Amino acid sequence: MSPHDTVLEPTGDLLALLRALCDLPSVSGSEAAIADAVEAALAPYPHLEVLRDGDAVVARTSLGRAARVIVAGHLDTVPIAGNVPTTLVGTGDDAQVWGRGTVDMKGGVAIQVALAAALTAPTRDVTWVFYDNEEVDAALSGLGRIVRNHPDWLVADFAVLGEPTNAGLEGGCNGTLRVEVRVPGVAAHSARSWMGTNAVHGAGEVLRRLTAYAATDVEVEGLVYREGMNAVAIRGGVAGNVIPDECVVTVNYRFAPSRSVDEAIAHVRELFDGFEVTVTDASGGARPGLDAPAAADFAAAVLTFTGGAPAPKFGWTDVARFAELGIPAVNFGPGDPLLAHKDDEHCAVRQLHLCHDALRSWLTT
Structure with a gap:
């Protein structure tokens, strides 16, 4: 069966729905099939107005409630690493479902699809948002595209993002900044290396500064966010017998929400003073x-369902985009965020049902 023929059963078994979503590959940039499946699953329900923009799907109620909330999640995943189709280990609520997307974040999406279909009369009007291209550069974000093309679709008093939180509540999120640090050199034949300047060797100073950099913990409104500064890629050299005349180190800075993007950029430029620094991607x-x-x-x-206390979200999520729109937002979803993007990604079935029941209770009382 073609991926475009996948049929989702929103009112069936929640675990089966999660596995169907995960077994439908949707690496960033290739979300058409899963968007088609979500749209087809929700379109028959008369209590929902279903809208589409590219590979983003929005389904919303219009019951005249006093408040409107958004429940959102992204459809895409990072590349598959031999971990699709899913496998189930164990039985009952002690079971774990393994595979790409089980944590980040098709568990949250499965809950959205199930509740969107089931809740014909929620106590708040709900806008269910399923969007593409979250795992790549911010400029490609499907949620950002909806903001630009259909801002009226995202009018709400509050938003819940179903990102993995171990079934806990996580507030806010760190910002993220990517820069390219360029190290210049002079090309020469490697047999006469003294005639050039090796840019790859020169990058050692960039790496030394990164190694010496001390990540800090920053308290913001009672939650403690941990920052980080890391090299995530390096490139240089054109041939095996040429001294490289340029080396570029890509650096990712995760910064606490107490800093603005401009302040984060200034901090990075200060760290790499003496080098050319180019910002390639930034999200507050x-x-x-x-x-x-x-x-x-x-x-x-x-x-009341999950226990515990609110915690910070260390990764960047689209709660930041909702914050820019003036909409208070939190992260709440099944799955251990430490397993996101890992080859052994897996989610506890117990958490899937726990988050489903908690959201259902909130939306019906």
Whole structure:
């Protein structure tokens, strides 16, 4: 069967729905089939208005409730690493489902699809958002495209992003910044290397500064965010007998939401003073915002199910995009975020049902 023929059963078994979503490959840039499947699954329900923009799908109620909330999740995954189709280990709520996307974040998407179909009369109007291209550069984001093309689709009082949180509540998120640090050199034949300047060797100073960099913990509104500065790629050289005349180190800086993007850029430029620094991608973080009434109400409701206390989100998520729109937002979904993007990605079935039941209770009481 072609991926475009996949049929989702939103009112069937939640675990089966998750596995169907994960077994439908949707690496960033190739989300058409899964978007088609989600749209086809929700279109028959009369209580939903289903909208489409590219490979993003929006389904919303219009019941005239006093408040409207967004429940959102991305459809894409990082590249598959031999971990599709999914496998199930164990039985019952002690089981774990293994495979790409089980954590990041088709568990959250499965819950969205199931509840969108089932909740014909929620106590709040709900806009269910399924979008593409979250795992790549911010400029490609399907959610960003909706902001530009259909801002009226994202009018709401509060938003929940189903990113993996170990079934806990995570507030805000770190910002993320990628830069290219260029090290110049002078090309020469490698047999006469003294006639050139080796840019790859010169990159050692960039790496030394990164190695010496001390990550800091920053408290923001009672939550402690951990920053990080790391080389994530390096390139240089044109041939096996040529001294490289340029080396480029790509650096990713994860910064606490107390910093603006401009402040983060200034910090990176200061660290690499003396080198050419080019910003290639930047997204600001989001402060926790848990003191907003809607966020406090949500926290009280879901923590009744899950226990624990709110925690910071160390990775960047689209709560930052909602914050830019003036919409308080939190992260809440099944799966251990430490397993996101790993070859052994897997999600506890217990968490899948726990998050489903918590969201259902909040939306029906």
